[in-house]
Amino acid sequence: MEGLEQPRKRQRKALDGSTRSNEGVNKPYPSSEPDSDSDSELPQYLQPLQDHKTSTASDNFYLDTIDRTVLDFDFSKECSVSLSKTNVYACLVCGKYFQGRSVTSPAFNHAINQHHHVYLNLKTEGFYILPDNYKLTDPETLRKLDDIIAVLNPTYKLEEIDTIPQQALDLKRIPYDVGYVGLNNVSSSSDYANVVIQLMCHIDPIRRFYMALNYSDDGHSYSPLNAEFGLLMRKLWSNKLYKPHVSPHELLKLISVKQQQSPKGVLVWLLNHLHMGLVKAIDTNKKQKKSSIISKSVQGSIKITRIAVESKDINGKTQFITKDSGTVHSKTKFWLLTVKPPTSPLFSLGLKVPEVSLETLLEKYNGVCQTHVNETEVHQYKLTGHLPPYMIIHIDRNLEGGGDISPTVVKYPRVLDMSPYGDSRANYALVANIVFKINPETKTRSWMIHLQKTSTEWVTIQDLQVRKCEPELMFLDTSYLQLWKRIDVTVNNNK
Numbered sequence: 013m014e015g016l017e018q019p020r021k022r023q024r025k026a027l028d029g030s031t032r033s034n035e036g037v038n039k040p041y042p043s044s045e046p047d048s049d050s051d052s053e054l055p056q057y058l059q060p061l062q063d064h065k066t067s068t069a070s071d072n073f074y075l076d077t078i079d080r081t082v083l084d085f086d087f088s089k090e091c092s093v094s095l096s097k098t099n100v101y102a103c104l105v106c107g108k109y110f111q112g113r114s115v116t117s118p119a120f121n122h123a124i125n126q127h128h129h130v131y132l133n134l135k136t137e138g139f140y141i142l143p144d145n146y147k148l149t150d151p152e153t154l155r156k157l158d159d160i161i162a163v164l165n166p167t168y169k170l171e172e173i174d175t176i177p178q179q180a181l182d183l184k185r186i187p188y189d190v191g192y193v194g195l196n197n198v199s200s201s202s203d204y205a206n207v208v209i210q211l212m213c214h215i216d217p218i219r220r221f222y223m224a225l226n227y228s229d230d231g232h233s234y235s236p237l238n239a240e241f242g243l244l245m246r247k248l249w250s251n252k253l254y255k256p257h258v259s260p261h262e263l264l265k266l267i268s269v270k271q272q273q274s275p276k277g278v279l280v281w282l283l284n285h286l287h288m289g290l291v292k293a294i295d296t297n298k299k300q301k302k303s304s305i306i307s308k309s310v311q312g313s314i315k316i317t318r319i320a321v322e323s324k325d326i327n328g329k330t331q332f333i334t335k336d337s338g339t340v341h342s343k344t345k346f347w348l349l350t351v352k353p354p355t356s357p358l359f360s361l362g363l364k365v366p367e368v369s370l371e372t373l374l375e376k377y378n379g380v381c382q383t384h385v386n387e388t389e390v391h392q393y394k395l396t397g398h399l400p401p402y403m404i405i406h407i408d409r410n411l412e413g414g415g416d417i418s419p420t421v422v423k424y425p426r427v428l429d430m431s432p433y434g435d436s437r438a439n440y441a442l443v444a445n446i447v448f449k450i451n452p453e454t455k456t457r458s459w460m461i462h463l464q465k466t467s468t469e470w471v472t473i474q475d476l477q478v479r480k481c482e483p484e485l486m487f488l489d490t491s492y493l494q495l496w497k498r499i500d501v502t503v504n505n506n507k
């Protein structure tokens with residue numbers, strides 16, 4: 013360890029007045045402990061005490077000191093003293109995280125100083141008694157701790173995924189709706205990302221895939237983003253939560269949200285990166301696959317006709333004339349369809365809020381309607397091929413543009429017929445709707461999501477708040493991202 017720069021240095025603490033001398037010991041914490049529950053790579057003087065005991069009847073005494081109300085495994089798993097992320101244990105008495113089990117480790121010192129004795133290795137999920145330093149191995153004892161593992165890292169057998177109960181009890185025995193729980197607002201500014209996470213967690217084939225990801229252990233190496241998203245998904249759908257909410261803290265650290273202060277930016281980033289991570293993970297040996305559960309669930313194809321135009325001044329009005337040359341056809345994939353409601357200047361005069369139907373806005377995609385993209389080009393769009401099981405529609409209210417935000421109410425049908433915009437018949441029903449409200453004083457936006465729970469029941473989730481929602485009044489809210497589920501074909505739920 014000599015010569016290595018360590019984050020912190022500290023005197024080895026006296027061990028409860030024992031005869032062990034600590035004089036002359038001024039060694040830093042090992043910063044590179046092996047990522048396991050073994051300290052075997054440590055120098056001899058840092059090795060754990062060797063007086064291993066086996067589980068005894070006194071285990072029950074220790075188990076009684078566990079305080080489940082302070083346990084929270086949603087945050088960064090790093091030692092509260094050394095800030096190291098390797099070999100970290102949770103003290104199950106006070107909930108704090110400490111590194112190592114060796115005699116100079118923060119966990120060991122904590123056990124001595126605070127008389128807190130039960131620890132959980134956050135990586136290997138092994139339970140230990142410190143400072144006696146033995147692992148709990150008695151099956152009967154471990155069974156009593158199953159609920160703690162279910163909070164740290166919930167896993168599901170395939171058959172469980174389809175039979176998750178709709179309601180469960182939290183630690184205070186208060187019922188909550190499984191899968192419809194709040195998300196913590198991290199740093200008071202993650203509500204725009206929280207609604208996207210909720211939306212993604214309620215796309216059924218994606219939910220089933222990620223809930224099975226941990227259990228299947230199929231040998232693929234998934235990206236940190238996919239692993240973290242999967243863990244959050246499994247927690248959000250857990251019926252064994254201690255509190256009826258989950259924190260997306262660790263996932264948000266992986267999402268590049270710096271410049272993306274709107275849900276659309278976060279959603280597209282998340283779809284792209286989850287998809288790319290899955291494609292890479294699955295195709296290490298085989299021929300490159302292009303699809304993932306993400307693309308199979310929400311990605312569609314679109315035909316774009318680019319037409320060159322020139323503007324002419326005719327009778328004082330600018331008109332666009334199609335040039336003879338320069339019509340180009342191309343096909344591309346899309347994650348979401350963007351429609352743009354008008355920004356009405358009348359609204360600012362206090363007149364009635366304008367309304368427009370979603371079908372009118374979607375005419376952009378009928379293959380005939382022309383969209384001006386710049387002075388010299390117009391586009392025609394038409395959906396092509398099989399339409400995806402889920403369709404995401406982005407109602408562009410100019411949030412990113414910095415100009416006036418369109419307040420237009422977008423009315424939408426109960427069943428959305430997409431056949432005018434594609435090659436074939438396809439009916440969709442709304443299953444999620446991300447909306448925002450603007451605080452008239454601070455001008456800040458707050459985000460929430462309406463989610464369909466059953467055929468007749470909807471809930472609104474805004475960060476930690478989960479409340480019932482009246483579907484008949486939902487269209488009055490300022491819709492921004494909508495998730496539509498195809499209802500004319502059976503959505504394939506298999507991986």
Ligand SMILES: [Zn+2]
Nearest residue numbers: 103105106128
């Ligand atoms: Zn403690």
